[in-house]
Amino acid sequence: MKRVRVNGEIKARTVLVVGAEGDQLGEQPLAEALRIAAEAELDLVEVAPEAEPPVCRIVDYSRYRYELERKQKAARRNQVKIVVKEVRLRPKIGPHDLDWQLAKVRGHLDHGAKVKLLVFFRGREREFPQRGRDLLERIAEETGASVEQRPTMDGRSMVMVIAPRRSG
8 A cells, every 4th residue: 555644744835625524625735734634633634645736635544544445455356367377289289189178278268267379399390380370270269269469489389379258
Protein backbone atom coordinates (compact mmCIF):
# COMPACT_ATOMS: atom_id res chain seq x y z
CA MET A 1 0.00 0.00 0.00
CA LYS A 2 1.40 3.42 -0.89
CA ARG A 3 2.08 5.82 1.96
CA VAL A 4 -0.38 8.71 2.28
CA ARG A 5 0.42 11.91 4.14
CA VAL A 6 -1.61 12.72 7.22
CA ASN A 7 -1.97 15.97 9.24
CA GLY A 8 1.53 17.44 9.84
CA GLU A 9 3.12 15.40 7.02
CA ILE A 10 1.25 17.41 4.34
CA LYS A 11 3.66 19.89 2.71
CA ALA A 12 1.38 22.05 0.50
CA ARG A 13 0.50 25.61 1.53
CA THR A 14 -3.08 25.41 0.30
CA VAL A 15 -5.25 22.34 -0.09
CA LEU A 16 -8.64 21.53 -1.55
CA VAL A 17 -10.65 20.24 1.41
CA VAL A 18 -13.42 17.63 1.33
CA GLY A 19 -15.42 17.44 4.55
CA ALA A 20 -16.26 14.38 6.65
CA GLU A 21 -19.65 13.94 4.94
CA GLY A 22 -18.21 14.43 1.45
CA ASP A 23 -19.11 18.13 1.20
CA GLN A 24 -16.70 20.45 -0.62
CA LEU A 25 -15.13 23.02 1.73
CA GLY A 26 -13.11 24.58 -1.07
CA GLU A 27 -9.51 25.68 -1.24
CA GLN A 28 -8.12 26.44 2.22
CA PRO A 29 -4.74 27.29 3.72
CA LEU A 30 -3.18 24.19 5.32
CA ALA A 31 -3.36 25.65 8.86
CA GLU A 32 -7.11 26.32 8.47
CA ALA A 33 -7.74 22.80 7.10
CA LEU A 34 -5.84 21.27 10.03
CA ARG A 35 -7.88 23.39 12.47
CA ILE A 36 -11.19 22.23 10.90
CA ALA A 37 -10.03 18.58 11.14
CA ALA A 38 -8.98 19.00 14.78
CA GLU A 39 -12.36 20.55 15.68
CA ALA A 40 -14.10 17.51 14.16
CA GLU A 41 -11.65 15.23 16.06
CA LEU A 42 -10.63 13.64 12.74
CA ASP A 43 -7.51 13.57 10.56
CA LEU A 44 -6.63 15.52 7.43
CA VAL A 45 -5.61 12.90 4.85
CA GLU A 46 -4.03 13.76 1.48
CA VAL A 47 -6.01 11.65 -1.02
CA ALA A 48 -4.75 13.16 -4.29
CA PRO A 49 -1.22 14.56 -3.83
CA GLU A 50 -0.65 14.99 -7.58
CA ALA A 51 -3.59 17.40 -7.98
CA GLU A 52 -3.07 21.17 -7.98
CA PRO A 53 -3.77 22.09 -5.20
CA PRO A 54 -3.59 18.68 -3.43
CA VAL A 55 -6.97 17.22 -2.37
CA CYS A 56 -7.31 16.41 1.32
CA ARG A 57 -10.20 14.70 3.11
CA ILE A 58 -11.27 15.10 6.69
CA VAL A 59 -11.67 11.50 7.81
CA ASP A 60 -10.68 9.03 10.55
CA TYR A 61 -7.27 7.85 9.25
CA SER A 62 -7.46 4.31 10.64
CA ARG A 63 -10.90 3.83 9.06
CA TYR A 64 -9.61 5.28 5.77
CA ARG A 65 -6.69 2.79 5.75
CA TYR A 66 -9.05 -0.07 6.56
CA GLU A 67 -11.37 0.82 3.63
CA LEU A 68 -8.39 1.20 1.29
CA GLU A 69 -7.04 -2.24 2.27
CA ARG A 70 -10.46 -3.83 1.72
CA LYS A 71 -10.70 -2.30 -1.77
CA GLN A 72 -7.20 -3.56 -2.65
CA LYS A 73 -8.02 -7.07 -1.36
CA ALA A 74 -11.22 -7.14 -3.43
CA ALA A 75 -9.26 -6.01 -6.51
CA ARG A 76 -6.69 -8.80 -5.98
CA ARG A 77 -9.45 -11.37 -5.49
CA ASN A 78 -11.10 -10.41 -8.79
CA GLN A 79 -7.80 -10.49 -10.69
CA VAL A 80 -7.38 -13.17 -13.34
CA LYS A 81 -4.06 -14.97 -13.27
CA ILE A 82 -2.94 -16.06 -16.73
CA VAL A 83 -1.10 -19.38 -16.70
CA VAL A 84 1.11 -20.44 -19.60
CA LYS A 85 1.62 -24.20 -19.94
CA GLU A 86 4.37 -25.62 -22.11
CA VAL A 87 4.04 -28.65 -24.40
CA ARG A 88 7.15 -30.00 -26.15
CA LEU A 89 6.98 -31.87 -29.45
CA ARG A 90 9.23 -33.27 -32.17
CA PRO A 91 8.58 -32.85 -35.93
CA LYS A 92 8.49 -36.63 -36.54
CA ILE A 93 5.82 -37.35 -33.92
CA GLY A 94 3.74 -40.50 -34.34
CA PRO A 95 -0.06 -40.35 -34.73
CA HIS A 96 -0.78 -41.87 -31.30
CA ASP A 97 1.72 -39.58 -29.58
CA LEU A 98 0.18 -36.60 -31.38
CA ASP A 99 -3.30 -37.59 -30.15
CA TRP A 100 -1.91 -37.85 -26.63
CA GLN A 101 -0.32 -34.38 -26.83
CA LEU A 102 -3.51 -32.93 -28.38
CA ALA A 103 -5.49 -34.23 -25.39
CA LYS A 104 -3.01 -32.58 -23.05
CA VAL A 105 -3.25 -29.26 -24.94
CA ARG A 106 -7.08 -29.40 -24.92
CA GLY A 107 -7.03 -30.02 -21.17
CA HIS A 108 -4.87 -26.96 -20.56
CA LEU A 109 -7.06 -24.82 -22.82
CA ASP A 110 -10.24 -26.05 -21.09
CA HIS A 111 -8.81 -24.89 -17.77
CA GLY A 112 -8.25 -21.40 -19.23
CA ALA A 113 -4.47 -21.60 -19.58
CA LYS A 114 -2.47 -20.42 -22.57
CA VAL A 115 -0.28 -23.07 -24.17
CA LYS A 116 3.25 -22.53 -25.46
CA LEU A 117 4.00 -25.19 -28.05
CA LEU A 118 7.65 -26.01 -28.71
CA VAL A 119 8.86 -28.19 -31.57
CA PHE A 120 12.49 -29.26 -31.10
CA PHE A 121 14.61 -29.97 -34.18
CA ARG A 122 17.68 -32.21 -34.05
CA GLY A 123 20.33 -32.63 -36.71
CA ARG A 124 18.92 -32.65 -40.24
CA GLU A 125 15.38 -32.01 -39.00
CA ARG A 126 16.38 -28.33 -38.92
CA GLU A 127 16.54 -28.39 -42.72
CA PHE A 128 12.74 -28.85 -42.85
CA PRO A 129 11.16 -26.20 -40.61
CA GLN A 130 7.95 -26.45 -42.66
CA ARG A 131 7.20 -29.81 -40.96
CA GLY A 132 7.24 -28.12 -37.55
CA ARG A 133 5.13 -25.22 -38.80
CA ASP A 134 2.57 -27.64 -40.30
CA LEU A 135 2.45 -29.59 -37.03
CA LEU A 136 1.86 -26.44 -34.94
CA GLU A 137 -0.83 -25.14 -37.29
CA ARG A 138 -2.54 -28.55 -37.26
CA ILE A 139 -2.62 -28.52 -33.45
CA ALA A 140 -4.07 -24.99 -33.38
CA GLU A 141 -6.71 -25.97 -35.94
CA GLU A 142 -7.71 -29.22 -34.20
CA THR A 143 -7.97 -27.64 -30.74
CA GLY A 144 -9.92 -24.65 -32.06
CA ALA A 145 -7.69 -22.27 -30.12
CA SER A 146 -6.80 -18.73 -31.12
CA VAL A 147 -3.17 -18.22 -32.10
CA GLU A 148 -1.52 -15.49 -30.03
CA GLN A 149 1.98 -15.89 -31.49
CA ARG A 150 2.56 -17.32 -34.95
CA PRO A 151 5.19 -20.08 -35.29
CA THR A 152 8.70 -18.63 -35.14
CA MET A 153 12.13 -20.26 -35.10
CA ASP A 154 14.09 -19.70 -31.91
CA GLY A 155 17.46 -21.40 -32.19
CA ARG A 156 16.84 -25.15 -32.65
CA SER A 157 13.16 -24.93 -31.75
CA MET A 158 9.99 -23.47 -33.19
CA VAL A 159 7.62 -21.69 -30.81
CA MET A 160 3.91 -20.89 -31.03
CA VAL A 161 1.53 -19.63 -28.32
CA ILE A 162 -2.18 -20.43 -28.38
CA ALA A 163 -4.99 -19.36 -26.06
CA PRO A 164 -8.54 -20.57 -25.46
CA ARG A 165 -11.18 -19.02 -27.70
CA ARG A 166 -13.22 -16.35 -26.00
CA SER A 167 -16.90 -17.30 -25.82
CA GLY A 168 -19.36 -14.48 -26.20
